Amino acid sequence: MSKLETVGLTKSFSGLVAVKDVSFHMDEGEILGIIGPNGAGKTTFIHLVSGILMPTSGSITFKGRDITYAPAHVRSRIGIARTYQLIHPLENLKVIENVMVGAVFSKDKSLKAARKSAEAICAELELDGLNRDTTQLSILEIKKMEIARALANEPEVLFLDEVMAGLNSDETKQVIATVQRIARERKMAVGVVEHVMGVIRELTERVIVLEAGELIAEGPYETVSKDPRVVEAYLGGAA
Amino acid sequence: MKLKGSYIAVVAAAAIVIAFPAFLGAYPLNVARSVMTYMALAISWDMLLRSGQISFGIAGLFGLGSYASALAVLRGGMNPFASVLFAAAFAALVAFALGFAILRLRAMYFSITTLALMEIFRIVMQNLHDFSGGPEGVVLPKIIFDGYSPALYWLCLGGLFLTIGVSWYFEKSKMHLALTAIRNDETSARSNGVNIFKYLLIAFVATSALQGMMGAIQVQSYGFTTPDTAFDANFLMLPMAMALLGGIHSTIGPMAGAVLLGIASEWLKLKIPYGHLVVYGVIIILVILFMPQGLFGLARKAMRNRRKAGANNE
Amino acid sequence: MANKRNATLVVVLIIVAVAAILVWRPTVLINGIQAAGLYASIAIPMGLILGIVHIVNLAHGEFMMVAAYVTYMLCIATGIDPFLAMLPVALVTAVFGFVVYKLTIKQALKSPELNQLILTFGIGISLTQVANLIFTSQTRKISFDYVSASVDIGDLSFGVFKFVYIVIAVLMVVGLRLFLTRTTTGKAALAVGQNPRGAAIVGIDVDKTYGFVFALASALLGMMGAVFITTSSIFPAVGSPFTMKSFCLIAMAGIGNIPGILGASILLGVSENFLKAFRATRGWADIVFFVLIITVILGRSIKGKKA
Amino acid sequence: MILDVKKLETGYGKLQVLRGIDLSVGKESVGLFGPNGAGKTTLINAIMGIVKPWKGSIEFEGAQIGNLPTHMVARAGIALVPQERELFPGLSVADNLELGAAYVPRGKDIIPKQLEIVLTLFPILKERYKQFVGTMSGGQQRMVAIGRALMANPSLLILDEPSLGLQPSIVAEVFDRLSILKKEIAILVTEQNVRESLKAIDRGYVIENGAVVLEDTAEGLAKNPHVVSAYLGI
Amino acid sequence: GTIKIGGTWPLGDITGKQGSMAAQQAVDEINAAGGILGRQLELIVVDDELKADKGAAAVEKLVTVDKVDVLMGGMASGVALGQIPAMKKYGKIVLATGAASYKVEEALGSDANWYFHLHPWDYNQGASYAQGWDEIQQKYSAVKIKKIFLAYEEGAFGKASWDATKTLFGAGGRYVVDGASFKSAALGGGDYGSMLEVAKEFKPDLFLWAGYDADALPMLEQAKAMRFTPKIYLGAPPGWPVGFGTSKLSENVMLYGMWAPSINEVSATSKKFYDGFVKKYKTEPATYFAPLSYSAVYIYADAVKLAGTTETQAVIKALEATKYASPLGQTISFTASNIIKHQGIKNQKILQWQNGRMEVIWPFESMTAKPVYPFPKWK
Numbered sequence A: 001m002s003k004l005e006t007v008g009l010t011k012s013f014s015g016l017v018a019v020k021d022v023s024f025h026m027d028e029g030e031i032l033g034i035i036g037p038n039g040a041g042k043t044t045f046i047h048l049v050s051g052i053l054m055p056t057s058g059s060i061t062f063k064g065r066d067i068t069y070a071p072a073h074v075r076s077r078i079g080i081a082r083t084y085q086l087i088h089p090l091e092n093l094k095v096i097e098n099v100m101v102g103a104v105f106s107k108d109k110s111l112k113a114a115r116k117s118a119e120a121i122c123a124e125l126e127l128d129g130l131n132r133d134t135t136q137l138s139i140l141e142i143k144k145m146e147i148a149r150a151l152a153n154e155p156e157v158l159f160l161d162e163v164m165a166g167l168n169s170d171e172t173k174q175v176i177a178t179v180q181r182i183a184r185e186r187k188m189a190v191g192v193v194e195h196v197m198g199v200i201r202e203l204t205e206r207v208i209v210l211e212a213g214e215l216i217a218e219g220p221y222e223t224v225s226k227d228p229r230v231v232e233a234y235l236g237g238a239a
Numbered sequence B: 001m002k003l004k005g006s007y008i009a010v011v012a013a014a015a016i017v018i019a020f021p022a023f024l025g026a027y028p029l030n031v032a033r034s035v036m037t038y039m040a041l042a043i044s045w046d047m048l049l050r051s052g053q054i055s056f057g058i059a060g061l062f063g064l065g066s067y068a069s070a071l072a073v074l075r076g077g078m079n080p081f082a083s084v085l086f087a088a089a090f091a092a093l094v095a096f097a098l099g100f101a102i103l104r105l106r107a108m109y110f111s112i113t114t115l116a117l118m119e120i121f122r123i124v125m126q127n128l129h130d131f132s133g134g135p136e137g138v139v140l141p142k143i144i145f146d147g148y149s150p151a152l153y154w155l156c157l158g159g160l161f162l163t164i165g166v167s168w169y170f171e172k173s174k175m176h177l178a179l180t181a182i183r184n185d186e187t188s189a190r191s192n193g194v195n196i197f198k199y200l201l202i203a204f205v206a207t208s209a210l211q212g213m214m215g216a217i218q219v220q221s222y223g224f225t226t227p228d229t230a231f232d233a234n235f236l237m238l239p240m241a242m243a244l245l246g247g248i249h250s251t252i253g254p255m256a257g258a259v260l261l262g263i264a265s266e267w268l269k270l271k272i273p274y275g276h277l278v279v280y281g282v283i284i285i286l287v288i289l290f291m292p293q294g295l296f297g298l299a300r301k302a303m304r305n306r307r308k309a310g311a312n313n314e
Numbered sequence C: 001m002a003n004k005r006n007a008t009l010v011v012v013l014i015i016v017a018v019a020a021i022l023v024w025r026p027t028v029l030i031n032g033i034q035a036a037g038l039y040a041s042i043a044i045p046m047g048l049i050l051g052i053v054h055i056v057n058l059a060h061g062e063f064m065m066v067a068a069y070v071t072y073m074l075c076i077a078t079g080i081d082p083f084l085a086m087l088p089v090a091l092v093t094a095v096f097g098f099v100v101y102k103l104t105i106k107q108a109l110k111s112p113e114l115n116q117l118i119l120t121f122g123i124g125i126s127l128t129q130v131a132n133l134i135f136t137s138q139t140r141k142i143s144f145d146y147v148s149a150s151v152d153i154g155d156l157s158f159g160v161f162k163f164v165y166i167v168i169a170v171l172m173v174v175g176l177r178l179f180l181t182r183t184t185t186g187k188a189a190l191a192v193g194q195n196p197r198g199a200a201i202v203g204i205d206v207d208k209t210y211g212f213v214f215a216l217a218s219a220l221l222g223m224m225g226a227v228f229i230t231t232s233s234i235f236p237a238v239g240s241p242f243t244m245k246s247f248c249l250i251a252m253a254g255i256g257n258i259p260g261i262l263g264a265s266i267l268l269g270v271s272e273n274f275l276k277a278f279r280a281t282r283g284w285a286d287i288v289f290f291v292l293i294i295t296v297i298l299g300r301s302i303k304g305k306k307a
Numbered sequence D: 001m002i003l004d005v006k007k008l009e010t011g012y013g014k015l016q017v018l019r020g021i022d023l024s025v026g027k028e029s030v031g032l033f034g035p036n037g038a039g040k041t042t043l044i045n046a047i048m049g050i051v052k053p054w055k056g057s058i059e060f061e062g063a064q065i066g067n068l069p070t071h072m073v074a075r076a077g078i079a080l081v082p083q084e085r086e087l088f089p090g091l092s093v094a095d096n097l098e099l100g101a102a103y104v105p106r107g108k109d110i111i112p113k114q115l116e117i118v119l120t121l122f123p124i125l126k127e128r129y130k131q132f133v134g135t136m137s138g139g140q141q142r143m144v145a146i147g148r149a150l151m152a153n154p155s156l157l158i159l160d161e162p163s164l165g166l167q168p169s170i171v172a173e174v175f176d177r178l179s180i181l182k183k184e185i186a187i188l189v190t191e192q193n194v195r196e197s198l199k200a201i202d203r204g205y206v207i208e209n210g211a212v213v214l215e216d217t218a219e220g221l222a223k224n225p226h227v228v229s230a231y232l233g234i
Numbered sequence E: 001g002t003i004k005i006g007g008t009w010p011l012g013d014i015t016g017k018q019g020s021m022a023a024q025q026a027v028d029e030i031n032a033a034g035g036i037l038g039r040q041l042e043l044i045v046v047d048d049e050l051k052a053d054k055g056a057a058a059v060e061k062l063v064t065v066d067k068v069d070v071l072m073g074g075m076a077s078g079v080a081l082g083q084i085p086a087m088k089k090y091g092k093i094v095l096a097t098g099a100a101s102y103k104v105e106e107a108l109g110s111d112a113n114w115y116f117h118l119h120p121w122d123y124n125q126g127a128s129y130a131q132g133w134d135e136i137q138q139k140y141s142a143v144k145i146k147k148i149f150l151a152y153e154e155g156a157f158g159k160a161s162w163d164a165t166k167t168l169f170g171a172g173g174r175y176v177v178d179g180a181s182f183k184s185a186a187l188g189g190g191d192y193g194s195m196l197e198v199a200k201e202f203k204p205d206l207f208l209w210a211g212y213d214a215d216a217l218p219m220l221e222q223a224k225a226m227r228f229t230p231k232i233y234l235g236a237p238p239g240w241p242v243g244f245g246t247s248k249l250s251e252n253v254m255l256y257g258m259w260a261p262s263i264n265e266v267s268a269t270s271k272k273f274y275d276g277f278v279k280k281y282k283t284e285p286a287t288y289f290a291p292l293s294y295s296a297v298y299i300y301a302d303a304v305k306l307a308g309t310t311e312t313q314a315v316i317k318a319l320e321a322t323k324y325a326s327p328l329g330q331t332i333s334f335t336a337s338n339i340i341k342h343q344g345i346k347n348q349k350i351l352q353w354q355n356g357r358m359e360v361i362w363p364f365e366s367m368t369a370k371p372v373y374p375f376p377k378w379k
């Protein structure tokens, strides 16, 4: 059964259609790649699904429940989490508190319980120095912290918007392995937006391709990456 | 161990403050009341500030509380003590109703709207001649405790303790996480399940109730109110300056700032009868320029450095 | 975005104006527009600073007060007309604004906005109180015959001099608009306002730009202060009510929307005078100012949410 | 040498990040690699005058620039594509690009020519010429940032992770462009996308923990086992 | 030791500033003449900052810390209201130089026999003007007043004036009274257009405005622009702008007040006060708060002399016998008002700007010039 499903999802910004009639679904435990040219609407799509933006038309269902216009915090509480393309640390909170936010408000945990589960998640991601200020973190650590915070929501569906961007390949591999493991353990559906094709190849079983807001291709990476439309619009000679 | 130590310190400090009337005269008690009133306003203002919302409505809610209490006694024959609670509840109710409209606003737009509301409250009180006494205000038949200084002091102190308590709760509970998250990054907060509106509303209603309560205590202690005294812009700017001076986003900072500015203003006035406000203004300027984190920030920094130095020595 | 905001203001404005004429009170429009000119021309320099340096200058009214006293002293000493004094006064206040910027505001630019707010509040207190020490709270005013210049239409006689303010406001709006959208310096100022670090990276001198904007706004305000003494008494606290008014007008127009300030001023000026025209509502005229501000701000936020 | 950095030490507050960096760039393209937090961006910030050097010297075209304010460094002929992009969100693409050139010497004269180059490289920017930059997608904004730096026609172009967030085809084009440019000007580029960037550079440095641990030609780096395992894995 | 006088005034305002200066002048004069009962006087002034809580703290300090023998001063009613609880608590003698609002009297209640109110209450002022205009109309048959228009500022001062005017002039049908409020320039207003329009339509014989000095000239200018020319143009601000008399527009404007330098011609005390003030401070007294505060010191000093002690009850007795020929051109003594027992001045003066000077035209015993009537039409 699909965890998350959209039908005819559309978003326009005063004339410019950023997401156009996108119907897609995500299943339990799958890792889905979302690729497409710059400005194709990937980030906007995640904004729509996570409730940061409201769609112009179309519908979104989560486990059979219509959530098209549900506010963001409600979606987080029922099990949709995400990270952001641009980092969003809460800089007046310690690292551990940053992670606790997810547990406290999405899962209504007490501060004590939240701290415990946050510590566990951080350990899993190999993030330490939890009493530091976020300004002292490197990019890798901030990204880990944001993944940890999203995981602390204990989501059933998780979107990662270019989390590996800016990491070197060593670091990327490490993050990929962790995400894969956690997704498997928790039977979580994960949507990954990336421009580094190596990541997509390693991580995902199925890929959807957006272009100019439209879903133009779908399937395993190997197939999709040979689709002439994808090659022309997105990969160029680089594939 | 450490926790216990700070508890003892807090209890001791509270005991000393409660015992003040035993060894202080009417004048220091009067100054203390004024300082405590500003302190409570500064703390309550800071509590909402922790969510990033800069309210310019302190004086408005303070004034509203003053009028609610005075009119409840005068027109409704309410007991003065009950009227203080009534004023707090009334301010909370008004804040609750207004909150639905204005808590969607941010930054300067929120500030201006709260400022405009304060002016509206003032103009309404000024124009409802028969009900609120118009520009000349209302005089109560008698003041609470018949003006007995220590009792007035304790009443005000009670209000302050309550404010400190609520603020402390805000610091230690998940309100702290919620408000800080909202201040730092609303998008991120929303995506992590924080119901922004709910927490803003809680903070706005709670702080408004405290401000209204302090207004009621003030009016019952002086026995009169007018639109100009109840909605005095000083109740707006000074608490802000005090909080900033002491260090924002904390309970102790606004307290330190209120003591410093409150006592400085009284002292300057006695030393420089003509022109003390010039020096007052200059002090504010200098403190902001040279202590941008406030007293508390400075202390925090010093402590951190000392701790670091200690760590290095090991 | 800005155009849309203005469009809303214009529509509301027209409705109010039509209503005013319908009940046949031409003076509502006359008085309203005269008042609006004064509001707008004081608020616009503040809007400029807020839009670019992102400082809410709570000493704004006090800056104008300083300009007014400078003009007053100059006119008393030399006997010249305030309109002639405009240029020298603008020069003085530009320097004054620049010095205040360098000595204080510049040092606090990196601090949170709240620090700047309280800083300028402190500057405001200091300026008022220094003026109070030098000049006392007793008011001063020079009379000029032309201030009472009058026009008769039928039974109706009204003063026309105060239209000078709306002229000044329009000139400011047009001038600033040309400056900000057509000149490189203007665009650079906007760029600095949006991202100072990015501006430095492309070679814009951020500090100089801030200083320049402050000086420019102070000069405009200085000119305004010079003309202000023709129609208004001056005293140390004369400026402070205008700080809040200006701040409100800017919020109503939306930050960075300078033409909108003029629109908001006209809307407010006319509505205020509309209420003042009737006995029953006269005392409530002040309230319209604040009610309108809240309405417009809330209205915009709801519309913004939907978009 | 166009840029000469000697024994540079600096950091933030009390935190030292760079511990004596020596680095030089001639009329060539130089790559700067290293793990997260190694200090690449800090080095670039020091060159740009965004952080002040504690010790050591920075020489550009024979003159010391270590203590110049950022805008003077830019006017001296260094253009930067910052890691965080640092655009003007409320200005249009057109204005952002124009400001890239407006404040460098003789910048106004070269605007039409440079604009041509930028718009050919990133056709989408031509389509979105009047759009506010703040409403563009992450990758589109990166293009504006690169375009803005190209507008200045600098003698030294510094790019801090230019490929971040760009789609593969555009990454390739950007590096193609750099290969052409390096014949005329000096280029310093940091990248996590080492594989792609090695095609466009002549030499490279690997920085770890605030110090240079390796310096070699592009071919040398490509064969270096450490580089292969840490940076060329994916 | 010295006899200590505690004064609270708003020192940042010209009224309080000069009030406190004039009180100091009186203290110096008395000390130079040997003091009272062989003791020197000492004036301790605390700024009330125009704020109720500050004013109350000032009273607490003066009484409990400085241990003064008497309190005096005051200007704003709002501050007085804040001070009254503290004053009641101590029962020290108070010589109030301000606080015109009847609310203050209500707050005092009838038992406050230690409170000596020098300044007239708002209703005293109104009654006094009604009497004044009656007498003027009797004496000068050309002066005929039927319609009175009051322009009043929106605050407490204006509102009180309006209430008093309505009851005192409106009653009995002798006068037709109308009015309109305006926002004073002192509080950010300064547009009188719509108010003047109403006034002009009403065609009053007497146009009276109750506002502040900041309103004086702009209102005249706008009235002129609208060609509004009542027969009597009368202002009732607490003070006038610097050099108002030098403006052409000021000619023949009438005003309510208590004191003007022209009173020097009819009162020796006034002249002594005036010359002393100018000599000491190199500036003119700008409002009546200076001579009033000066009077307060003398009245107290005389009472102590009479009582032969500073003991409160004795001094209260002595004060009740006060007959002080004040610089205000009238003799001050204390009689009952509506609620309190000790009200000093009850009547005001009607003056007129003539050739740049304020001339007293009523009461006739301190008259310095004849009224010019009607108010000249604009040229």
Ligand SMILES: Nc1ncnc2c1ncn2[C@@H]1O[C@H](COP(=O)(O)OP(=O)(O)OP(=O)(O)O)[C@@H](O)[C@H]1O
Pocket (backbone or CB within 6 Å): A013, A016, A017, A018, A036, A037, A038, A039, A040, A041, A042, A043, A044, A045, A085, D135, D136, D137, D138, D139, D140, D165
């Ligand atoms: N608020 C907005 N107003 C107008 N246009 C917008 C707005 N937000 C996004 N867009 C446009 O919508 C399109 C999709 O943007 P989006 O950020 O979703 O792209 P993306 O696929 O995430 O691209 P990238 O890979 O570069 O991050 C872009 O063309 C962008 O310019």
Ligand SMILES: Nc1ncnc2c1ncn2[C@@H]1O[C@H](COP(=O)(O)OP(=O)(O)OP(=O)(O)O)[C@@H](O)[C@H]1O
Pocket (backbone or CB within 6 Å): A135, A136, A137, A138, A139, A140, A166, D012, D015, D017, D034, D035, D036, D037, D038, D039, D040, D041, D042, D043, D083
């Ligand atoms: N503004 C700052 N204040 C304090 N510390 C900082 C600041 N910027 C960077 N740092 C710290 O300096 C170190 C070096 O950071 P820098 O950004 O130069 O690394 P980098 O090599 O560019 O890494 P990345 O690949 O993540 O961009 C890091 O540990 C970082 O935490």
Ligand SMILES: [Mg+2]
Pocket (backbone or CB within 6 Å): A042, A043, A044, A085, D137, D138, D139
């Ligand atoms: Mg994106």
Ligand SMILES: [Mg+2]
Pocket (backbone or CB within 6 Å): D040, D041, D042, D083, D160
């Ligand atoms: Mg970097």
